[in-house]
Amino acid sequence: MPLSTRQEAAAPSPEAAATHAFFDHLFPAPRDFAVRLWDGTVFGGESDPRYTLVLEHPGAARRMFELPVELAIGEAYFFGDFDIEGDLAAALEIKDRARVAVSSPAGVLKLLGLRRALPRDARESDAHGPARLSGRRRSRERDREAIRYHYDVGNDFYALWLDSRMVYTCAYYPTGEEDLDEAQERKLDLVCRKLRLAPGETLLDVGCGWGALAMHAARNYGVQALGVTLSARQHELATRRIREAGLEGRVEVRHQDYRDVTGTFDKVAAIGILEHIGADCDNFFRHVHERLAPGGLFLNHAIGAAPHADAWRAEPPLQRLLRRRILGTGLVRERYVFPDGVLLPVSEANLSAERAGFEVRDVENLREHYARTLRDWVSRLEARRDEAVDMVGEAVYRVWRVYMTAAALEFDRGTINLNQTLFVRPVAGRRSVPPSRADLYRFEVNGSPGADA
Numbered sequence: 001m002p003l004s005t006r007q008e009a010a011a012p013s014p015e016a017a018a019t020h021a022f023f024d025h026l027f028p029a030p031r032d033f034a035v036r037l038w039d040g041t042v043f044g045g046e047s048d049p050r051y052t053l054v055l056e057h058p059g060a061a062r063r064m065f066e067l068p069v070e071l072a073i074g075e076a077y078f079f080g081d082f083d084i085e086g087d088l089a090a091a092l093e094i095k096d097r098a099r100v101a102v103s104s105p106a107g108v109l110k111l112l113g114l115r116r117a118l119p120r121d122a123r124e125s126d127a128h129g130p131a132r133l134s135g136r137r138r139s140r141e142r143d144r145e146a147i148r149y150h151y152d153v154g155n156d157f158y159a160l161w162l163d164s165r166m167v168y169t170c171a172y173y174p175t176g177e178e179d180l181d182e183a184q185e186r187k188l189d190l191v192c193r194k195l196r197l198a199p200g201e202t203l204l205d206v207g208c209g210w211g212a213l214a215m216h217a218a219r220n221y222g223v224q225a226l227g228v229t230l231s232a233r234q235h236e237l238a239t240r241r242i243r244e245a246g247l248e249g250r251v252e253v254r255h256q257d258y259r260d261v262t263g264t265f266d267k268v269a270a271i272g273i274l275e276h277i278g279a280d281c282d283n284f285f286r287h288v289h290e291r292l293a294p295g296g297l298f299l300n301h302a303i304g305a306a307p308h309a310d311a312w313r314a315e316p317p318l319q320r321l322l323r324r325r326i327l328g329t330g331l332v333r334e335r336y337v338f339p340d341g342v343l344l345p346v347s348e349a350n351l352s353a354e355r356a357g358f359e360v361r362d363v364e365n366l367r368e369h370y371a372r373t374l375r376d377w378v379s380r381l382e383a384r385r386d387e388a389v390d391m392v393g394e395a396v397y398r399v400w401r402v403y404m405t406a407a408a409l410e411f412d413r414g415t416i417n418l419n420q421t422l423f424v425r426p427v428a429g430r431r432s433v434p435p436s437r438a439d440l441y442r443f444e445v446n447g448s449p450g451a452d453a
Helices: 014-026 060-064 069-078 094-101 105-115 140-151 155-161 180-194 212-221 232-244 274-291 307-314 317-327 331-337 346-355 367-383 385-392 394-413
Strands: 033-036 042-044 051-055 082-086 202-206 224-229 251-255 265-271 292-305 359-365 416-424
Touching: 014 033, 014 042, 014 060, 014 105, 060 069, 060 082, 069 082, 069 094, 069 317, 069 331, 069 394, 155 232, 155 367, 155 385, 180 212, 180 292, 180 367, 180 416, 202 212, 212 224, 212 251, 224 232, 232 251, 265 274, 274 292, 274 346, 292 346, 331 394, 346 359, 346 416, 367 385, 367 394, 367 416, 385 394, 394 416
Parallel strands: 033 051, 202 224, 202 265, 224 251, 265 292
Antiparallel strands: 033 042, 051 082, 292 416, 359 416
C-alpha cells in the first residue's frame, strides 16, 4: 500500500488563527511584508516582501499592539518579542501604517475587540528599562540624570561605531567621497572656520562630548580650549585623550554644568547640546551671551524640528490625548533615547538667541549630511553586533539600531533638520565676519584641516 500524502496543511492553532486575523485587519492585503509565526507559519508578503516580521512567541502580537502603539512596538522589538529580517528602514513604516487603524475612536474600539482574541504570553524582564527621571525639568540634578542615561551607556560601546575621534554629532561630506573619519574631520574644521579661530584665542565648547572639537581647535588653530560635559565617562576619556595627545595646558575638559562656567571667551561652540536644553533655551542663550566677549562669535549646531512637526501642540485636547495615549508619538525617543530632549525649530531657537542679544550672521541646514552620518553609524554598529550585544545587551543594541535608522528617515523627509547658526555678540561699528563666505569652503587638495587658516 503506498504511503499517503498530505493534500492540505493542518488547521492553524487558535493562537495562530487569531494572530493572522488581527494582522489582516490591521494591515489589509496586499502587503509588502511577510509575517512568520512562532510555529513556522508564514503569511503576507504576496509579492517579494521587503522584510519579514518574526513573531517569537504566541503573545508577541499582543505585546506589539498595546497602547500607546508606537511605544509598544518599540518595546516589543527591543525586548525580543519580535524580530525583523530584511529592510529595517522599511519595517519602521509599520508604526505609520498602524496609525491608520487607531486614528479614530471607532478604529481603536474595533482593534481592541480583535486584540482581545490574541493569546497572552509573559515577557522576561530586561535590565534596560526606560529612563525614570526625578525632580523638576531643567534642574541640574535632573539634567545630570538625563545625560547619564544616554551617554553613560559606556565609552567602549560608542567607540564600536563612532569615528576614531568619537564625534557623536552630524558629520560633513562636502564632496560625497569622504568616509566617516574624513567627514567628521571636515565637520570639526568647518566649525573652526565658521568661528574664524585664530592663534591665542580662547574657545568654550559647551557640551564637548569626548573633547574632539576642543582638541582639533587647539592642535590646528592654536587656541586655548575649554570643554564642559555632564557625562562623567566622557570626561574621563576626554582627559586621557588630551594627555595622550600632549595637549595638556592647551585643552581642558571639565565635568561641569555649563551654567557654572565663569569668565569670558573669544569664541563659543555648542555642538549638539540645544536638543538637551529645549524649552530652557532663553536661559541657555543668555548664559552663553554672558560668557562671550563683545564682538565674539558663537556657533550653535543643533537638530531642529520642522515647524509643521510641532503642529500637534495646537490640536484640540481630545486629539492631543489620542496622540499621546493611543499613538504614543515620541515616547520611544523620550523614554529610551533622549529623556527630556526637545527639538526646537531653528526659527524659534534663533529668535531666542536674538532676544538674548545675539545677531544672526549665517544659517546652514545640513540635514542630508546627518542622514548619511546616521547610516554610516548604523552600518558600523551592525557590523559589530556581537561585540555590542556582549557589551551592553541585546535590548540596548536594538534601541540604538532602531533610533538611528528612524532618525535617518526623518532627516531624509525633512521632518527634522540639522542647522548650524553663526551668531555674533555685536559691537556697534565693528564687523566680526568677512564680507563673504569664501573663506569657509577652501579645502586643501590633500584634506589637511586648518592648513590655509
